[in-house]
Amino acid sequence: MSEKSKLSFPVHIPFVEQLGFELHSLGDGQAELRVDLKEGHLNSWEVAHGGVLMTLLDVAMAHAARSVHKHQPGMGPGVVTIEMKTSFMRPGEGELRALGKLLHRSTTMAFCEGSVFGEDGQLCAHATATFKYLKALPGRARSVKTLQRQDDSAG
Template sequence: MPLQFPVHIPFVEQLGLELHSMGDGQAELRVDLSEGHLNSWEVAHGGVLMTMLDVAMAHAARSIHMKAEGMGPGVVTVEMKTSFMRPGEGELRALGKLLHRSTTMAFCEGSILGEDGQLVAHATATFKYLRALPSRGRALKPLQRREAD
């Protein structure tokens, strides 16, 4: 059964991604592909795969702060390298793993598996831990946390 994402991410919700686990430096997302996820070859669009990898790795990076007030800092992607191995079809699983962290950075890897367990895509990424994000006019934008139930 899917979990509620700890932060409000409209783009992820629009894509229909589901969070299935998060903790101890790991996270798992799933999506059952629909027509809106497909490219002109009628397989998962690379942007959907990259988003799944990015979000899975970011949640793995944040998972170590789950017990901290407000779940600790948020993360922003600094860089990401993705390799596509085979077409994504049907239900896809994205697995994110925190490899190493410092006080300000997280280094992660992620994989997407197809229904048959075959590797569809793999990525590595670096994230920066942030409490707020500077935006236009140098104003700080706070992380949009979910209210506790």
């Protein structure tokens, strides 16, 4: 994977960093992520675990939903997944590429689709999802959790 084409994720997502996902494009209701599969990504068939594919799709679609706020301070509100439906077509192997696309949005909701392609260019999985735009998330004991933007850690 080319280091030049990699972008920084706009938010700190420890799980995504642990999985080694890379952001390659973001804007105009679209996002592209990639991951080069390692042993820890595999299932007992030695192909991408479905959870890795679903996470890749979820993150690609969420970033597509947020990309329309790219020019707002902190990239605008965050999103949380409300529902997601995934279909698996073929095993994912090698470097995977996920494309997320915003289909429609309202003030509070985003409707997206995403596809994961294997290194051979074949479609491995497809998903649709609904996201809710949020400025904060209520946590335990009703404490408010703010979005951990990348620029927050610098200060």
